[in-house]
Amino acid sequence: MSVIQAEQLTKTYRRKTALDDVSFSIPEHTITGLIGRNGAGKTTLLKTAAGFIRPSAGSLHVDGEPSFDNLQVSANSIFIDESMNWPAALSLGELLQEGKRFYENWDETLPETLFDYFGLNKKDIHKKLSKGKKSTFNMIFGLAARCPVTLLDEPMTGMDAAVRSDMFRVMLKEYIAHPRTIILSSHHVEEVEELLEDVILIDEGRIQLHVSMDDMREKLIGLTGEQTLLTQWTKRHQVLHSASAAAGEEYVIVENDFSEAERREMSQNGITLSTVPPVQAAVYLTAKKERSIDDVLERR
Numbered sequence: 001m002s003v004i005q006a007e008q009l010t011k012t013y014r015r016k017t018a019l020d021d022v023s024f025s026i027p028e029h030t031i032t033g034l035i036g037r038n039g040a041g042k043t044t045l046l047k048t049a050a051g052f053i054r055p056s057a058g059s060l061h062v063d064g065e066p067s068f069d070n071l072q073v074s075a076n077s078i079f080i081d082e083s084m085n086w087p088a089a090l091s092l093g094e095l096l097q098e099g100k101r102f103y104e105n106w107d108e109t110l111p112e113t114l115f116d117y118f119g120l121n122k123k124d125i126h127k128k129l130s131k132g133k134k135s136t137f138n139m140i141f142g143l144a145a146r147c148p149v150t151l152l153d154e155p156m157t158g159m160d161a162a163v164r165s166d167m168f169r170v171m172l173k174e175y176i177a178h179p180r181t182i183i184l185s186s187h188h189v190e191e192v193e194e195l196l197e198d199v200i201l202i203d204e205g206r207i208q209l210h211v212s213m214d215d216m217r218e219k220l221i222g223l224t225g226e227q228t229l230l231t232q233w234t235k236r237h238q239v240l241h242s243a244s245a246a247a248g249e250e251y252v253i254v255e256n257d258f259s260e261a262e263r264r265e266m267s268q269n270g271i272t273l274s275t276v277p278p279v280q281a282a283v284y285l286t287a288k289k290e291r292s293i294d295d296v297l298e299r300r
Helices: 042-049 071-075 092-102 109-117 131-144 161-177 213-219 227-234 260-268 278-285 293-298
Strands: 002-013 016-027 031-035 057-062 077-081 149-153 181-185 198-203 206-212 220-225 241-244 250-255 272-275
Touching: 002 042, 002 181, 016 042, 016 057, 016 181, 016 198, 016 206, 031 042, 031 278, 042 057, 042 077, 042 149, 042 181, 071 077, 077 131, 092 131, 109 131, 109 161, 131 149, 131 161, 198 213, 198 278, 206 213, 213 278, 220 227, 220 278, 227 250, 260 272
Parallel strands: 031 181, 031 198, 077 149, 149 181
Antiparallel strands: 002 016, 002 057, 198 206, 220 250, 220 272, 241 250
């Protein structure tokens, strides 16, 4: 069953197109990673799913309901990002009470359990917290709501690595105990890739890939060997990245459409094959083809 369904979704701001004819569906009870460069359209997509933004064209439905300005969608989904604004007059404890009033699946025990561990106090005021503590509270609130649809846009900003690791573990345990549909946009995908079932790669407002994490890991392959050998094996491929390797060899990244027999033959001929982590794959797949940073620096 698809919980989130987009059909030819487009959003424009004057002359800028943030989302360009986007179509996808996300099934219930999955964790999907949303990855792409800054300005790719990730936040616009998530805010549209949350009902904050009206599409310019096309549609986005959550549980069969148009997402924009829809009370049913609002009651059953939550959007957490790095720049959330909370009422300045309310303490963290009072904000939790308001969450309990609005979200029918609200879990009172989760904040009680986590506040002391993460160094939060119910008497604290959100705007007076450090950036990391603000993000920590936001995540606790978002998970405690136990919404069927949970949208997380760079929710770990400001947290140090240890706190991020703990919070990702909290999210996994919560998801296992109380399944929900989660879309997570993060610059720390390498830290959560084991949690993700699917990944959406977005670039310049268009979806480039929507695949399982296993397929994303296999999308590209790294080859290391003598340049003449690599040229022979990659002549029908677009080389997405190349660099010098040790002992006069070269390292290249190409799409992984080699057969098992071809891979064995490459290995027998002295070419080393290696996997390309999903985050690096996303960088290479969305790189501007016309020039690289090395091209820019060489023109100085």
